[in-house]
Amino acid sequence: MRLTDLLSLLWRRKMTLAFAALVTAVLGFVVAKSLPVRFASEGLLLVENREPPIPELNQSVANAPPGMQRIRTEADILRSRRLAEEVVRTLELHQKEEQESGFSKAMQDAGDWARGLMASAGRWWSETVDGVPPAPAEPEQPLDRVALAIEELQQRLSIRTSDNSNVVSVRYLSPSPDEAAQVVNILMERYISLEVAAKRDTTLQANEWLTERLTALREDVEQADRKIQAFRRESGLLETAQGSLGALQLNEQQARVALARQELARAQAALDSVMRSGLRGSASSEALASPVIQSLRDREAEIVQRAATLGQRLGPRHPDRLAAEAELRDLQRQIAGETSRIVTSLRREVDAARDRLQDAQASLATTTTTARSGAQAEVMLAQLTRDAEAKRQVYQAFLTRTEQTRLASAQFPAARVISPAAVPFRPNGPPASVVAAFSGFIGLFLMGGLLVLRRMTHGTVNSVQDLVTITGIQNAGSLPALGSGRRRRMPGMVMEQGQSGIAETLRALRLTMQSVAGGGPANTVLVTSPGIGDGKSTLAASMARLSAADGLRVLLLETDMRRPQMSTIFGAPWPGRSIEAVLNGETRFEDAVQVDERSGLHTLLSDRSSPNPQALIESRQFAELISRARREYHLVIMDSPPVMRVADAVVLSQHADSVLFAVGWERASRTMVLEAIRRLPRSMRARMATVLTRVRPGRLDPLGYYAGYAKSASPDLKRLPAPGA
Structure with missing residues (x-):
């Protein structure tokens, strides 16, 4: 559905929409005024999202879920029955009578009356029909006013949480504003008190458990120390600050062996160096380190230098030269002797x-043997020492936790009130005027939806394109609706305004029907429609009158003898001069035909006197009447009953050259149009044309409607007389 179609539908049904909106607005206002007055008060709680600092508390109590899950858990606790009962008993809500409104009181009285009526009917049935005396009524059980008050409080209580926020909103509705604020504040106060008490009890329980466990651990540590001391005495192991005595001795002997090996290596290296230097005739580092050797070497160098100088100046036998050589040999013997003493000393080292x-190696072997014999005892001692140390650490950890637990009993609660509830000064909910306006809007919207739904489900024809698509038949045009007061005035309008758009469209319809029928000296056009109210009679009379005014010989036959309508336009037929009288042989055709004074149209109308109209139109006389009309008139128009009402239109279509099918705009459903066309003979479908009638002027199809051109009235043509005998 297009937007223009929707707006058009809503505008046509504007009174229906206004009535629906008014009714729903009044109902909304009455209901809003009848409901009991409620006051809402709200308070805010901040729930700290932190974990208890003591692991033992987490173990002794159910682990608190982290994050948003914990906030929602606290909200569920606020909704609990225990807290509701605390509030009810504190404020004595079970002893207060609810101030009900007149509407609620009336509903309760109606319910009591209905229950009493049903009980009376049951007793009457038992006494009268069954003959059994009614059983004595069971005494009513006293109501638990506390339970009822708790249930009502939970129904009026609203706990809300929001994502990414630790704030919990507590809201309560009550007929009394003071009571609404009191309930919220006492609920939050009791919640915090119960939480503090629960934490205190949990802390005390954890403290008792930790104290018992601490005593047992202390005994375990003392017993482990006693085992270590007893084992030391039994095994004879001595323990120092640096470790066991056997281990210290072993380490010491290993160090002595390493040091002796270093000294031996150093002495052997020095000896080897002196021996190699003696074989090569050079002085080693150990020999040079001796002051005597250094002094002899210095003198040797001087003598060698002096001998060399004398060898250059003196001969080999010169006494000075010989003396220098003798001194050199003596000095070298001294050096060799001193070197020999050094070697002997190094060998002794x-x-x-x-x-x-x-x-050292012998001592290390002895110490190793001794250490091996005590290794098993040391391993056992180390194991005992580790066990004692582990127990001591556990004991120390529990000692620290015990001190923390004792301090935790004085910690602050995990929730606090950040906004206490205030006494409301205005009732909860929108005013009655707002409810009425909203109800009116809802009623308007629902009624509009129903209208659109009805339009879519019925599937009425609302455009020329829609009609052509549905039927597959040529469309001859569309005619506007003139309003409910002027519907029957179209035949008169075409005479007064012969150049109007309606008149030109009717002329186009006449030409279209001639082309559909194939032309000829006379055209017989059957005007019919799917149902009642599609404007077929107005269409037939208007086209017939306009064609006659244009100078054609036109005969209008009112073949709708069941519900004739032409008398409202042309007047009632003369007595005994109707179409029924002609077909029954009671009068002649030329005597029964009447002439319209304004247009010269010849009409043969019905007086609704035949008990079986279908038998008349199936008779031989009707076929002869149509045959004569074809010969004497240029155009014969038959006004037929609706196709979907009676079968007369199917019979009449056999005598027609063409069929003009009038379809009411937004009146005839698509299914009805298709079924009506299907009922007509298949041979007539090629000689059919449709016309969309009673179209709202703003929705006329410009391709099928002529807007008119000239403004002058049609000329007063010479009217044709009735056919002679």
Whole structure:
């Protein structure tokens, strides 16, 4: 549905929409005034999102869920029956009578009356029909006013949470504003008190459990220390600050062996160096380190230098030269002797270092043997020491937790009131005027939806394109609706305004029907429609009158003998001069035909006197009447009954050259139009044309309607007389 169609539908039904809006607005106002007055008060709680600092408390109590889940858990606690009962008993709500409104009181009285009526009917049935005396009524059980008050409080209580927020909103509705604020404040106060008491009880329970566990751990630690001391005494193991005595001795002997090996290596290296330097005739580092050797070497260098100088100046036998050489040989013997003493000393050091290494190795072997014999005892001692240390650590941890638990009993609650409830000064909910306006809007919207739904489900024809698409038949045009007061005035309008758009459209319809029928000296056009109210009679009379005014010989036959309508336009037929009288042979055709004084149209109308109209139109006389009309008139128009009402239109279509099918705009459903066309003979479908009638002027199709051109009235043509005998 297009937007223009929707707006058009709503505008046509504007009174219906206004009535629906008014009714729903009044109902909304009455209901709003009848409902009991409620006052709403709201308070805010901040729930701290932190974990208890003591692991033991987390173990002794159900683990608190983190984040938003914990906030919602606290909201569920606020909704609990226990808290509701605390509030009810504190404020004595079970002893207060609810101030009901007149509407609620009336509903309750009606319910009591209905229950009493049903009980009376049951007793009457038992006594009268069954003959059994009614059983004595069971005494009513006393109502638990506390339980009822708790249930009512929970129904009026609203707990809300929001994502990414630790604030919990507590809201309560009550007929009394003071009571609404009191309930919220006492509920939050009791919630915090119960939470503090629960934490205190949990802390005390955890403290008792920790104290018992601490005593047992202390005994375990003392017993482990006693085991270590007893084992030391039994195994003879001595323990120092640096470790066990056997381990210290073993380490010491290992250090002595390493040191002896270093000394032996050093002495042996020095001896090897002196021996290699002696074989090569050079002085080693150990020999040069001796002051005597250094002094002899210095003198040797001087003598060698002096001998060399004398060897250049003196001969080999010169006494000075010989003396220098003798002195050099003597000095070298001294150096060799001093070197020999150094070598002998180094050998003694090597032997001494080797002896010390052997002694250290022997001591290390003895200490190792002793250490091996005590290794098992040391392993056992180490195991006992580790066990004692582990127990001591556990004991120390529990000791620290015990101190923290004792301090935790004085901690603050995890929730606090950040906004207490205030006494409301205005009733809850929108005013009655707002409810009425909103109800009116809802009623308007629902009624509009119903109208649109009805339009869519019925599927009425609302455009020329829609009609052509549905039927597949050529459309001859569309005619406007003139309003309910002027519907029957179209035949008169075409005479007064012969150049109007309606008149030109009717002329176009006449030409279209001639082309559909194939032309000829006379055209017989059957005007019919799917149902009643589609304007077929107005269409037939208007086209017939206009065609006659244009100078054609036109005969209008009122073949709708069941519900004739032409008398409202042309007047009632003369007595005994109707179409029924002609077909029954009671009068002649030329005597029964009447002439319209304004247009010269010849009409043969019905007086609704036949008990069986279908038999008349199936008779031989009717076929002869149509045959004569074809010969004497240019255009014969038959006004037929609706196709979907009676079968007369199907019979009449056999005598027609063409069929003009009038379809009311937004009146005839698509299903009805298709069924009506299907009922007509298949051979007539090629000689059919549709016309969309009673179209709202703003929705006329410009392709099928002529707007008119000239403004002058049609000329007063010479009217044709009635056919002679």
